[in-house]
Amino acid sequence: MLYVMNTVVVGIGNLLMGDDAVGVKVVEMLRQGYEFPPDVLIIDGGTKSIELLPWIEDARRVIFVDAVDLGDPPGTIREVTGEAVAECFENKLSVHQIGLPDLIGAMALRGTVPQEMVLIGIQPSSTDLQWGLTEEVSRAVRRAAEMVVARLRQWGLEVRDVSCDTI
Helix, strand or coil: CCCCEEEEEECCCCCHHHHHHHHHHHHHHHHHEEEECCEEEEEEEEECHHHHHHHHHCCCCEEEEEECCCCCCCCEEEEEEEHHHCCCCCCCCCCCCHHHHHHHHHHHCCCCCCCCCEEEEEECCCCCCCCCCCCCHHHHHHHHHHHHHEEEEEEEECEEEECCCCC
């Protein structure tokens, strides 16, 4: 049996597909630069979809971070909430995005949809087979991480900045 977390942050993406990896990169930055309360779980969701169900289905709040084609200039970040989260994956960039609407649907069928669901979506430039983010999307990683932290703080969670870039 898994310990139920109140809040889960899930970075989604494939490291071998260029900007598709942005959600994973944001989670890496969060883990390196911040300390979170014990009831906040930060997950590198990679390309998993339905396999994430046990980790998030009983959470009160979930934040997904992912590359999403919203027709914006590369590196643009949008925060989407509630039922609109699943709609953002209509223009699928990769295989894992086929599964995220299914994951949300499975939670709905089980009656375990989080009370609050947020997507921090970053517009990719390239999701071709390549290692590393494009310049535009790389510049968006810190801003996306800060948006996650801001949302967590808005929810009343105490997140501590422990990065050393102020030295």
